[in-house]
Amino acid sequence: MKKYTKEQIKKLSYTDFISLIKEENRPSGGKKTIREIAINSFINENSNVLEIGCTNGFSSLEINKITKCNVIGIDINKYSIENANEKIKLNCLDENKIKFEYGNAEDLSRFEDNTFDLIICGNAISFINDKGKAFNELIRVLKPNGFISVVPIWYKENPNMNIINKVNEELGFKIKCYYEKDWMNFYDKNLELYYKKDYHFIYCTKDQIKEYVNTMIESKEHLKIYNTEEINVIKERWNNTVSVFNDNLSMTNYSIILLRKNMCEEEMEIFLTEE
Numbered sequence: 001m002k003k004y005t006k007e008q009i010k011k012l013s014y015t016d017f018i019s020l021i022k023e024e025n026r027p028s029g030g031k032k033t034i035r036e037i038a039i040n041s042f043i044n045e046n047s048n049v050l051e052i053g054c055t056n057g058f059s060s061l062e063i064n065k066i067t068k069c070n071v072i073g074i075d076i077n078k079y080s081i082e083n084a085n086e087k088i089k090l091n092c093l094d095e096n097k098i099k100f101e102y103g104n105a106e107d108l109s110r111f112e113d114n115t116f117d118l119i120i121c122g123n124a125i126s127f128i129n130d131k132g133k134a135f136n137e138l139i140r141v142l143k144p145n146g147f148i149s150v151v152p153i154w155y156k157e158n159p160n161m162n163i164i165n166k167v168n169e170e171l172g173f174k175i176k177c178y179y180e181k182d183w184m185n186f187y188d189k190n191l192e193l194y195y196k197k198d199y200h201f202i203y204c205t206k207d208q209i210k211e212y213v214n215t216m217i218e219s220k221e222h223l224k225i226y227n228t229e230e231i232n233v234i235k236e237r238w239n240n241t242v243s244v245f246n247d248n249l250s251m252t253n254y255s256i257i258l259l260r261k262n263m264c265e266e267e268m269e270i271f272l273t274e275e
């Protein structure tokens with residue numbers, strides 16, 4: 001593993017920094033979200049699952065643990081892919097059923113049409129440059145009547161731009177502020193909105209963040225090659241990132257969405273129901 005200087009640590013891109021500290025990079029809602037996706041997409045040990053933007057592998061590992069499905073996670077960050085592959089053995093999972101590969105959602109040409117029962121996209125959907133191109137590819141490789149899950153974060157109202165500017169600084173690019181209606185209008189006419197549930201984030205105090213950062217960074221064996229001063233730089237950067245994200249998330253909600261690949265048009269429904 002490459003060892004960085006203090007100056008290099010400060011300047012790493014967001015995704016390279018996440019790879020350095022090997023943060024889980026969970027989708028919003030973590031395991032609860034993966035459970036909800038697995039249950040509502042009806043996948044089992046024979047199902048083929050693709051994860052787009054898998055980062056360090058959290059969602060793919062978790063869905064394989066609970067269903068034993070076949071899963072491939074792809075990401076454009078090669079360090080994340082290395083981290084994710086390391087975790088297969090660490091979690092005692094079957095290497096024949098789970099793998100991580102470098103790959104771009106905008107070009108899935110290595111996969112045949114109609115290959116996957118479920119495609120997990122998490123919040124990676126917000127990070128993909130050409131969403132239209134990526135979605136065409138996702139639909140192509142998805143089996144008829146298969147599901148795409150997305151877990152987008154959206155602003156409840158016009159956000160505070162001071163916070164948005166700080167998020168942009170952290171990420172190293174300008175985020176686009178999506179609202180709930182953007183996600184509802186986004187989907188291709190061949191995709192049916194099959195399931196949607198909305199959640200909000202619980203705001204963390206400064207002390208909670210400090211304790212989390214200390215415990216998390218100190219628990220990472222691979223960071224033991226860094227001296228106290230360097231560890232403090234890592235902690236300071238992570239504390240800053242988490243604090244900015246905490247403020248940003250307080251202005252948002254997220255949704256767990258499942259879209260189904262419809263093969264023929266369905267008659268319109270009247271007499272809808274509610275719980």
Ligand SMILES: C[S@@+](CC[C@H](N)C(=O)[O-])C[C@H]1O[C@@H](n2cnc3c(N)ncnc32)[C@H](O)[C@@H]1O
Binds near residue numbers: 055105121123127128
């Ligand atoms: C916020 S993280 C996703 C975290 C978590 N896996 C989730 O689903 O919410 C976004 C990830 O998407 C990856 N990514 C961005 N554009 C991509 C693309 N075109 N194809 C595949 N991965 C991409 C990034 O490298 C990063 O690891």
